[in-house]
Amino acid sequence: xxxxxxxxxxxxxxxxxxxxxxxxxxxxxxxxxxxxxxxxxxxxxxxxxxxxxxxxxxxxxxxxxxxxxxxxxxxxxxxxxxxxxxxxxxxxxxxxxxxxxxxxxxxxxxxxxxxxxxxxxxxxxxxxxxxxxxxxxxxxxxxxxxxxxxxxxxxxxxxxxxxxxxxxxxxxxxxxxxxxxxxxxxxxxxxxxxxxxxxxxxxxxxxxxxxxxxxxxxxxxxxxxxxxxxxxx
Numbered sequence: 001x002x003x004x005x006x007x008x009x010x011x012x013x014x015x016x017x018x019x020x021x022x023x024x025x026x027x028x029x030x031x032x033x034x035x036x037x038x039x040x041x042x043x044x045x046x047x048x049x050x051x052x053x054x055x056x057x058x059x060x061x062x063x064x065x066x067x068x069x070x071x072x073x074x075x076x077x078x079x080x081x082x083x084x085x086x087x088x089x090x091x092x093x094x095x096x097x098x099x100x101x102x103x104x105x106x107x108x109x110x111x112x113x114x115x116x117x118x119x120x121x122x123x124x125x126x127x128x129x130x131x132x133x134x135x136x137x138x139x140x141x142x143x144x145x146x147x148x149x150x151x152x153x154x155x156x157x158x159x160x161x162x163x164x165x166x167x168x169x170x171x172x173x174x175x176x177x178x179x180x181x182x183x184x185x186x187x188x189x190x191x192x193x194x195x196x197x198x199x200x201x202x203x204x205x206x207x208x209x210x211x212x213x214x215x216x217x218x219x220x221x222x223x224x225x226x227x228x229x230x231x232x233x
Contacts, residue, residue, distance in 0.1 A: 003158075003168040005080035006152070017035060017036040019035060021209050022034045022039050022210050023211045024069070025217045025223070027214055034070065039077075042139075044146040046135075047082055047148075048143045049139050050062075050095075057083070057084075058084065059085065061085045061086075062075075064087070064088060067193065068187070068188075068189035068195070068196035068212065069212075073212070076193075081146060082148060083152020083153060086158065086160070088159065088160065089161050094109065094110050095110060097135075101114040101129055112133065113132070123137040158170070158171050158175075159175065159197075176202040177201070179205070180206065181206045181208070182207055184211065185200075185202075185229070186224065190215035196212060
């Protein structure tokens with residue numbers, strides 16, 4: 001049984017596949033641009049890592065302990081493509097994805113995945129705690145095309161956040177923020193991951209694209225003009 005997330009990934013890789021779909025502005029003048037095809041490639045590799053290496057399947061809980069970042073959006077789309085439930089409120093989960101593997105996240109997990117946020121990171125910078133998986137070192141070896149072993153159920157939970165619960169069937173109709181068709185949307189990372197996910201889904205649903213900006217990056221008129229941003233709300 002298909003889900004809105006699966007349909008969305010199909011649209012991202014097939015419609016205007018070479019056009020920008022996600023542009024990231026990070027610290028130290030970092031700029032990353034992903035076309036629909038490249039975004040789908042990252043999501044497919046991450047989904048395959050989840051499914052083939054971590055035995056992830058529909059209904060399992062994936063806790064994202066990450067800021068609003070382009071890799072966080074990749075992880076969210078990968079989890080949804082598998083039919084997993086994203087946990088954003090620090091609750092219990094089967095798997096933990098974090099950029100702070102040395103911290104004390106609380107709870108017990110079947111696996112912990114460390115995500116370095118630097119765009120060009122080929123591995124985690126330094127040593128990782130025993131048993132923690134290095135996302136940057138592992139993801140590139142996985143396939144560029146994702147095929148689910150088990151069909152996801154649209155009735156299963158897709159997201160748990162502060163005071164919020166959304167099923168897979170409602171991701172695009174209930175959770176995604178309303179946007180204009182073809183929007184080039186500015187998304188401010190300072191507003192948090194849940195907001196970034198909601199607004200990005202809304203833009204992609206309308207065949208638009210996203211410019212996601214780290215909280216430490218100043219949003220100047222030059223940036224808005226250079227990226228041809230058409231909406232900031």
